[in-house]
Amino acid sequence: MTLIAVLFPWLSFFLRGKILIGFVCLILQITLIGWLPAAIWAVASHVDGKNKRRIRRLERNMHRPTI
Numbered sequence: 001m002t003l004i005a006v007l008f009p010w011l012s013f014f015l016r017g018k019i020l021i022g023f024v025c026l027i028l029q030i031t032l033i034g035w036l037p038a039a040i041w042a043v044a045s046h047v048d049g050k051n052k053r054r055i056r057r058l059e060r061n062m063h064r065p066t067i
Contacts, residue, residue, distance in 0.1 A: 001046060009035075009042030016049065 005012040009029055013022035025042060028034040 005042035009038040012042045
């Protein structure tokens with residue numbers, strides 16, 4: 001998924017269900033100068049999403065009663 005975020009930033013947003021952000025990213029990527037910020041934005045968003053899922057999983061496991 002990180003490779004998709006670097007090569008096709010707009011597609012990585014579409015695949016994660018963020019359609020409106022994907023269109024904004026596509027418009028940004030269309031310009032040659034905007035491609036690099038779009039790629040960085042997509043990778044950062046991907047990493048942030050992975051971290052949020054990891055934190056939610058850890059919080060869920062902390063609240064489980066141990067027997």
